[in-house]
Amino acid sequence: MTGAAGFIGSHLCGALLDRGDVVVGLDNFDPFYPRRLKERNLAPLTARGLAFNEVDLRDAESLRGVIVEAKPDRIFHLAALAGVRPSMQRPAAYAEVNVTGTVHLLEAARSAGVRDVVFASSSSVYGNCSAVPFRETDACTEPISPYAATKRSGELLCGTWAQLFGMSIGSLRFFTVYGPAQRPDLAIAQFLARVSAGDPITLFGDGTTSRDYTYVDDVIRGVLAAGEVVAGAAAGSHRIWNLGGSRPVSLLDLVRKIEVVVGRSAEITWAPPQMGDVDRTCADTTRSHAELGFTPRVVLEEGLARQWTWYRQQR
Numbered sequence: 001m002t003g004a005a006g007f008i009g010s011h012l013c014g015a016l017l018d019r020g021d022v023v024v025g026l027d028n029f030d031p032f033y034p035r036r037l038k039e040r041n042l043a044p045l046t047a048r049g050l051a052f053n054e055v056d057l058r059d060a061e062s063l064r065g066v067i068v069e070a071k072p073d074r075i076f077h078l079a080a081l082a083g084v085r086p087s088m089q090r091p092a093a094y095a096e097v098n099v100t101g102t103v104h105l106l107e108a109a110r111s112a113g114v115r116d117v118v119f120a121s122s123s124s125v126y127g128n129c130s131a132v133p134f135r136e137t138d139a140c141t142e143p144i145s146p147y148a149a150t151k152r153s154g155e156l157l158c159g160t161w162a163q164l165f166g167m168s169i170g171s172l173r174f175f176t177v178y179g180p181a182q183r184p185d186l187a188i189a190q191f192l193a194r195v196s197a198g199d200p201i202t203l204f205g206d207g208t209t210s211r212d213y214t215y216v217d218d219v220i221r222g223v224l225a226a227g228e229v230v231a232g233a234a235a236g237s238h239r240i241w242n243l244g245g246s247r248p249v250s251l252l253d254l255v256r257k258i259e260v261v262v263g264r265s266a267e268i269t270w271a272p273p274q275m276g277d278v279d280r281t282c283a284d285t286t287r288s289h290a291e292l293g294f295t296p297r298v299v300l301e302e303g304l305a306r307q308w309t310w311y312r313q314q315r
């Protein structure tokens with residue numbers, strides 16, 4: 001698995017180890033957020049048998065070496081430069097890791113004879129043009145951030161490699177994932193930390209933008225199910241699935257829920273909308289429900305309470 005030290009990747013490693021799989025994890029500890037947080041994610045996993053390799057997706061030869069040696073039955077490709085706003089500042093870096101890095105990964109899989117791959121894509125590929133709720137059949141031709149464009153490119157590359165080389169690939173569009181070990185740049189992690197400390201939070205826009213927040217355990221159930229479906233699919237197939245909570249919440253409502261969980265009022269600073277941010281996300285999960293058995297179970301209030309409990313234990 002790539003991105004093993006990250007937020008979603010470390011949860012996925014844990015779930016794979018729980019079911020008795022042999023897991024080989026790759027990550028380069030990208031400095032987008034501190035290495036010590038990623039090492040904290042990894043420590044309990046390596047203690048349980050995760051074989052970890054510090055490898056950069058941009059280093060095609062090293063990547064190939066690790067994958068050829070491991071020769072896994074299946075690859076979960078989660079490593080990426082994530083985050084919409086920072087991609088506006090470093091678009092070339094995002095393209096190198098998320099596009100060229102994905103080509104390297106697909107080529108390494110091919111060299112190692114690995115047919116089955118699950119790729120972490122994003123709801124951001126829908127941009128602002130798709131009708132709500134977002135369906136996998138939408139064209140997704142107008143992403144509005146470099147990050148979204150690199151994720152859509154990754155999906156297209158997966159489709160091409162599946163078709164050209166008889167691979168079986170699933171692309172999963174994650175919708176704003178949250179829970180313990182969430183990336184520190186994301187809104188919920190920021191708001192829990194700042195509101196509890198009595199620090200002001202900045203809200204961009206007028207508070208009406210909305211997100212379809214998805215609890216990480218629900219996402220992991222969907223990722224595991226996708227792995228099974230990909231393994232059973234015909235050579236040459238590429239299928240896209242939404243993994244979203246299907247219950248969008250406005251930014252201001254999110255803050256109100258966080259105030260309840262933390263037991264403290266938020267001091268809000270308002271700022272203009274940010275370039276690259278979409279107005280709303282909302283998953284249509286008809287396909288993922290029918291084909292993956294995906295049903296989100298954890299409602300936002302419950303998920304926030306769990307992330308808050310985790311956050312307090314870390315301090």
Ligand SMILES: NC(=O)c1ccc[n+]([C@@H]2O[C@H](COP(=O)([O-])OP(=O)(O)OC[C@H]3O[C@@H](n4cnc5c(N)ncnc54)[C@H](O)[C@@H]3O)[C@@H](O)[C@H]2O)c1
Pocket residue numbers: 002003004005006007008009026027028029030031032038055056057058077078079080081082083097101120121122123173174175176177178183
């Ligand atoms: N968190 C979300 O809400 C969300 C939503 C949509 C899609 N995604 C996608 O899910 C995946 C995991 O996201 P996350 O939130 O866990 O992010 P994360 O940043 O916590 O995890 C990504 C991991 O990839 C690693 N990485 C980055 N560049 C690398 C490189 N060049 N070589 C090897 N490893 C590299 C990082 O060190 C990090 O540990 C990403 O592909 C992301 O785009 C996440």
